[in-house]
Every structure is written in structure tokens, then in C-alpha cells.
Amino acid sequence: MQKTIITGLFILLTASVSSQAFAQQEAIEKRQKAMKSNSADVKAIKAAVESKDYATIETKAKDIMGTADKIPSLFPKGSTTGKTKAKPVIWEKSDEFAKNAKNLSKAAGELASAAKSKDDTAVAAKFKAVGEVCSSCHKEFRADKYSE
Ligand code: HEC
DSSP states (O other): OHHHHHHHHHHHHHHHHHHHHHHHHHHHHHHHHHHHHHHHHHHHHHHHHHTTOHHHHHHHHHHHHHHHHHHHHHSOTTOOSSSOOBOTHHHHTHHHHHHHHHHHHHHHHHHHHHHHTTOHHHHHHHHHHHHHHHHHHHHHHBOSSOOO
């Protein structure tokens, strides 16, 4: 009788642990996908800057803005189990992490405005600023290697 209860408890526990791990893995994949889209947007902007394709710069910059606004929610607390480069400091300094996401949204918004007014000097400066926000957040909050 006792053994059955223990076995039952054990099964429940493992099931809940693995569903938690699954949810974490899902969260990790979702945010990495969002980051990959940031990177694709940056690449598209780089090409568009060279060809003075202002419409594309504006669209892709707005895309980055949309992603940036979602960043804090893409990092649910404790989503550290799995193949991730997220550093625990994200959750220790969550205000600062969110501020970095806000900075990205702001920089991308300014890039979109610069593209809209076809101002090459401003486009170059704002594009550089976007890249700097990516790097500074990665420097503090992203590990060099995946956790597994
Ligand atoms: C608010 C902080 C923050 C900002 C801003 C940010 N990133 Fe990230 N980025 C991260 C973190 C943290 C990870 C690691 C996520 C993980 O592995 O779970 C990451 C991961 C990535 C990855 C790797 C994804 C993978 O599949 O492992 C790429 C590419 C990337 N970011 C590109 C960018 C680009 C480009 C920008 C700017 C347009 C940007 N990021 C802005 C925090 C940020």
C-alpha cells in the first residue's frame, strides 16, 4: 500500500518536473527565435542602408521595435533549464534587463523615423545605436556558451 503511494507520488513528481522542463524549453526556443529575427532584421537593414532602400529600413526597424517590446516577457522567471545562454543575472537585475529592451525599442524607433525622413546621416547613426544596444545587453546578460 505504502509502496503504491510512493510510486504514485514519484510518477506525479516526475511528470510535473518534466512538464516544467518542457515549458522552459519552449520559452527558451521562443526567445531564441525572436533573437534570430532581430539578427535577420539587422542584416536586412544593413543591405537596405547600402541600397538606400528606406522603406525596408523602416519596416525592419519597426519589426525590431515590436520584438524589443516583447523581450521581457520572453524571459519568464526561472527559464534557465535547457540549451540557453541566458545568464541568471537577467532575473537578479530584471529592471536593468527590461531597460535594455526599452533602449532597443527606442533606438529602433528612431531608426525608423530617420529612414522615413530619408536622412542618411541619421540612419547611419541610429543603425549604429541599435547595434550598440544589442551588444551591450549581450555583454551583460548573455553567456558565451550554451548551458548544455
Ligand atoms: C534586453 C537584452 C537583449 C537585447 C536588447 C538583445 N538581446 Fe539578443 N539575446 C539576449 C539574451 C539574454 C540571449 C540569450 C537567450 C538564450 O539563449 O536563451 C540573446 C540571444 C541572441 C541571439 C542568439 C539566439 C540563439 O539562437 O541562441 C542572437 C542572434 C541575438 N540575441 C541577436 C540580437 C540582436 C541582433 C539584437 C539587437 C537588434 C539583440 N539580440 C538584442 C539579450 C538581448
